[in-house]
Amino acid sequence: MKMQFKEITGSIVAPQGFLASGVFCDIKKLGTGKGSNKGPKRDLALIVSETPATVAGMFTTNQVCAAPVKVCVERMKKRLAQVVVVNSGNANACTGQQGMADAREMVSFTERTLALSAGRALVGSTGRIGVTMPMDNIRAGILAAAMELGGTPTHADQAAEAIMTSDSRSKQIAIAFKLGGQTVRIGGICKGAGMIQPGMSATGARPAALPQGGLHATMLCFITTDAAIDAAVLQAALNEAVAHSFNRITVDGDMSTNDTVLVLANGLAGNEKLKNKNSKLKTFQAALNHVCLELAKKIVRDGEGVHRVVTVRVTGARTIQDADAAARAVANSALVKTSWHGGDPNWGRIIDALGYSPATVMEEKIDIGYAANGSKKILWSLKRGQPTKATFKELCAAVAPKEFELHINLNLGQADAVMYAADLTEAYVDYNKGDVTDPTTLGG
Amino acid sequence: MKMQFKEITGSIVAPQGFLASGVFCDIKKLGTGKGSNKGPKRDLALIVSETPATVAGMFTTNQVCAAPVKVCVERMKKRLAQVVVVNSGNANACTGQQGMADAREMVSFTERTLALSAGRALVGSTGRIGVTMPMDNIRAGILAAAMELGGTPTHADQAAEAIMTSDSRSKQIAIAFKLGGQTVRIGGICKGAGMIQPGMSATGARPAALPQGGLHATMLCFITTDAAIDAAVLQAALNEAVAHSFNRITVDGDMSTNDTVLVLANGLAGNEKLKNKNSKLKTFQAALNHVCLELAKKIVRDGEGVHRVVTVRVTGARTIQDADAAARAVANSALVKTSWHGGDPNWGRIIDALGYSPATVMEEKIDIGYAANGSKKILWSLKRGQPTKATFKELCAAVAPKEFELHINLNLGQADAVMYAADLTEAYVDYNKGDVTDPTTLGG
Numbered sequence: 001m002k003m004q005f006k007e008i009t010g011s012i013v014a015p016q017g018f019l020a021s022g023v024f025c026d027i028k029k030l031g032t033g034k035g036s037n038k039g040p041k042r043d044l045a046l047i048v049s050e051t052p053a054t055v056a057g058m059f060t061t062n063q064v065c066a067a068p069v070k071v072c073v074e075r076m077k078k079r080l081a082q083v084v085v086v087n088s089g090n091a092n093a094c095t096g097q098q099g100m101a102d103a104r105e106m107v108s109f110t111e112r113t114l115a116l117s118a119g120r121a122l123v124g125s126t127g128r129i130g131v132t133m134p135m136d137n138i139r140a141g142i143l144a145a146a147m148e149l150g151g152t153p154t155h156a157d158q159a160a161e162a163i164m165t166s167d168s169r170s171k172q173i174a175i176a177f178k179l180g181g182q183t184v185r186i187g188g189i190c191k192g193a194g195m196i197q198p199g200m201s202a203t204g205a206r207p208a209a210l211p212q213g214g215l216h217a218t219m220l221c222f223i224t225t226d227a228a229i230d231a232a233v234l235q236a237a238l239n240e241a242v243a244h245s246f247n248r249i250t251v252d253g254d255m256s257t258n259d260t261v262l263v264l265a266n267g268l269a270g271n272e273k274l275k276n277k278n279s280k281l282k283t284f285q286a287a288l289n290h291v292c293l294e295l296a297k298k299i300v301r302d303g304e305g306v307h308r309v310v311t312v313r314v315t316g317a318r319t320i321q322d323a324d325a326a327a328r329a330v331a332n333s334a335l336v337k338t339s340w341h342g343g344d345p346n347w348g349r350i351i352d353a354l355g356y357s358p359a360t361v362m363e364e365k366i367d368i369g370y371a372a373n374g375s376k377k378i379l380w381s382l383k384r385g386q387p388t389k390a391t392f393k394e395l396c397a398a399v400a401p402k403e404f405e406l407h408i409n410l411n412l413g414q415a416d417a418v419m420y421a422a423d424l425t426e427a428y429v430d431y432n433k434g435d436v437t438d439p440t441t442l443g444g
Numbered sequence: 445m446k447m448q449f450k451e452i453t454g455s456i457v458a459p460q461g462f463l464a465s466g467v468f469c470d471i472k473k474l475g476t477g478k479g480s481n482k483g484p485k486r487d488l489a490l491i492v493s494e495t496p497a498t499v500a501g502m503f504t505t506n507q508v509c510a511a512p513v514k515v516c517v518e519r520m521k522k523r524l525a526q527v528v529v530v531n532s533g534n535a536n537a538c539t540g541q542q543g544m545a546d547a548r549e550m551v552s553f554t555e556r557t558l559a560l561s562a563g564r565a566l567v568g569s570t571g572r573i574g575v576t577m578p579m580d581n582i583r584a585g586i587l588a589a590a591m592e593l594g595g596t597p598t599h600a601d602q603a604a605e606a607i608m609t610s611d612s613r614s615k616q617i618a619i620a621f622k623l624g625g626q627t628v629r630i631g632g633i634c635k636g637a638g639m640i641q642p643g644m645s646a647t648g649a650r651p652a653a654l655p656q657g658g659l660h661a662t663m664l665c666f667i668t669t670d671a672a673i674d675a676a677v678l679q680a681a682l683n684e685a686v687a688h689s690f691n692r693i694t695v696d697g698d699m700s701t702n703d704t705v706l707v708l709a710n711g712l713a714g715n716e717k718l719k720n721k722n723s724k725l726k727t728f729q730a731a732l733n734h735v736c737l738e739l740a741k742k743i744v745r746d747g748e749g750v751h752r753v754v755t756v757r758v759t760g761a762r763t764i765q766d767a768d769a770a771a772r773a774v775a776n777s778a779l780v781k782t783s784w785h786g787g788d789p790n791w792g793r794i795i796d797a798l799g800y801s802p803a804t805v806m807e808e809k810i811d812i813g814y815a816a817n818g819s820k821k822i823l824w825s826l827k828r829g830q831p832t833k834a835t836f837k838e839l840c841a842a843v844a845p846k847e848f849e850l851h852i853n854l855n856l857g858q859a860d861a862v863m864y865a866a867d868l869t870e871a872y873v874d875y876n877k878g879d880v881t882d883p884t885t886l887g888g
């Protein structure tokens with residue numbers, strides 16, 4: 001269902017009964033941060049519901065999975081949470097038993113600090129892999145963040161900033177909509193910006209059809225809502241929303257060890273509880289889809305070194321799997337991505353990527369064209385495998401904008417898929433090669 | 445069988461009875477080339493055997509397959525050829541029926557020019573996709589190249605130069621070895637340098653286990669030998685040689701529409717004809733493996749923008765498919781490749797790529813280490829998923845050389861695989877983004 005939603009301020013604290021904070025506790029151990037171009041900035045956030053909330057989550061399907069993800073997956077069984085503690089600067093991934101102990105200490109210390117029942121905290125981490133968590137700093141950060149909790153947009157800003165790694169700006173959204181007589185709100189924050197091709201599932205287990213791409217600044221997303229909703233229904237709604245948003249983006253094709261989306265629903269809006277077949281569920285689903293898609297697009301737009309954002313729309317595939325495979329092959333091709341960077345409408349590289357993708361394609365059936373974002377007016381460069389009369393100049397103009405849509409019709413069936421993709425730039429390479437003489441420049 | 449082979453000069457004309465030439469016929473229609481930084485250079489080559497030769501071939505498994513590849517696949521049935529005509533500057537891919545007509549005209553015009561029987565010519569093309577061949581230039585080039593044919597190393601040099609696109613240097617090799625009493629020679633030339641992750645088969649059809657990666661300056665390789673060998677045995681030998689060389693390299697993960705390896709064996713060495721179970725076959729196989737592997741490595745070393753070459757060795761995988769998938773995931777990860785460029789021994793990115801690869805891996809079993817090329821002395825950075833005591837400085841030193849080996853032991857089984865891979869640099873991006881205001885800078 002396609003609906004329009006009005007954005008409001010406050011992101012994660014816009015829904016009733018949510019508080020947030022973001023503090024600096026020097027997780028990278030930068031000291032004062034003097035002399036470093038990367039710190040200090042906030043690096044620990046708390047997101048708190050005043051009352052216990054129903055919870056749902058989606059987690060990386062990477063077989064190498066960080067400790068905080070494992071802890072969250074365990075805790076999803078209770079479907080109830082009241083606080084999320086999140087840090088940037090350290091992924092707590094590949095940290096073995098110590099990492100698991102540290103993740104468990106993060107949740108239990110947070111619960112004790114906020115005087116919550118055991119099991120009510122969830123945890124997210126992002127940053128360098130393979131480094132043990134600086135738990136003294138973490139504990140100090142949790143204490144400080146608990147003191148700072150508040151419900152103003154500034155508090156949400158600070159939490160959104162604290163989860164950033166290579167992101168150049170924070171990513172937030174909130175919307176309000178009517179559900180029956182009640183106003184319901186959904187808010188969210190997220191971060192990118194490299195190691196981005198999430199393939200998440202509700203258990204972290206790998207379904208056959210999930211992408212085998214790749215992510216590593218990790219994407220994290222935390223969503224709050226005051227909707228009253230059944231736990232299983234919330235999980236199903238999140239599955240659908242993520243399938244059409246975060247699981248459809250790629251910056252660099254690398255899937256992270258830490259990708260996490262959590263949604264907390266505390267029911268304070270007072271709406272009639274959403275259950276399966278509840279007539280209001282479609283509206284809630286559309287709203288959650290909107291929040292996830294807008295946040296997902298923000299991640300691509302702010303991807304490492306990204307200059308251009310390209311929506312790859314594949315139609316006419318034999319199967320959904322083929323449509324997905326074709327879209328991902330194009331979206332992750334180094335040659336296609338560099339041509340986007342150069343503003344070169346190089347359909348040769350696109351059809352080459354289609355040809356080597358696992359999808360079944362037939363050269364003589366393929367259409368390739370361009371449209372402005374959201375426009376149905378497509379300038380075709382290739383029709384049934386043959387160049388059209390569109391001039392090189394016209395095609396260059398079509399791929400010149402910062403954002404455009406690439407339309408690919410395989411003309412073999414009815415299945416379609418979309419990927420929100422990015423170009424590959426010198427800035428991406430420069431950022432990610434880092435400088436080994438200054439380890440603070442080395443990303444995840 | 446691992447054997448040492450002595451290199452000799454002359455590459456494709458080193459075996460008895462082979463001639464070659466390379467000329468400039470302005471296939472890109474650059475005019476005089478004045479004002480362009482890309483021309484003129486030689487762009488059409490002939491490789492001729494004085495007598496009909498047994499032939500074998502391996503061809504791209506890309507579903508979008510260029511006209512010259514289709515013509516060669518058709519002609520493989522006869523297993524007999526006497527000349528190969530090759531052009532750079534235009535791939536003759538995605539050119540429809542006109543492209544097929546042009547490829548057929550290239551072989552038949554070559555046959556007529558050299559007064560050969562119909563069906564004795566093969567053809568290869570590399571360059572931009574989707575542009576119709578300039579057949580007047582091609583015909584003029586074939587006539588000129590026929591006049592220039594000769595058997596000196598200079599002739600081989602000129603042919604090797606004529607097949608280059610984004611290659612910075614030509615790639616040639618020849619070896620001589622004893623087979624019974626006779627001296628047998630094998631020579632070869634090839635070109636890269638982008639759109640390089642070949643997955644070739646003898647028919648161009650896709651076996652399930654072939655890589656779904658990607659190539660697009662195309663790789664072309666032409667091998668000559670004076671060995672006497674049965675056609676089916678030659679094809680089987682080429683299959684094996686390619687499986688361990690060209691099908692194990694990646695520059696950018698893009699598989700081309702034009703990848704081709706051809707071998708012509710004219711029998712003039714006078715050895716007892718190699719047949720199945722012939723006792724000399726192992727020596728010939730080892731020699732052909734050596735030629736293919738050395739040429740394949742030359743392609744990676746001269747890959748677009750490549751600064752570092754990394755041999756990725758995966759051992760201990762459950763299956764060959766797992767070993768292959770794990771090695772390719774690491775070899776094609778944008779984040780791993782940029783860390784190689786930066787000289788950053790970032791095992792986090794490597795284990796992340798292993799985790800999202802289709803291969804089954806267990807974090808707590810993975811070993812990751814580095815060795816100098818060909819050395820068995822491995823500096824382990826990770827053992828059973830845990831960082832070793834190797835210091836950051838020691839690990840940086842291990843990844844500092846222009847070439848090194850990355851060892852990954854999954855410790856789950858007995859299967860292994862190797863990939864010859866490259867870093868990802870700003871120079872690669874800069875080259876491939878091109879400059880739309882100067883179409884001569886736009887690659888394939």
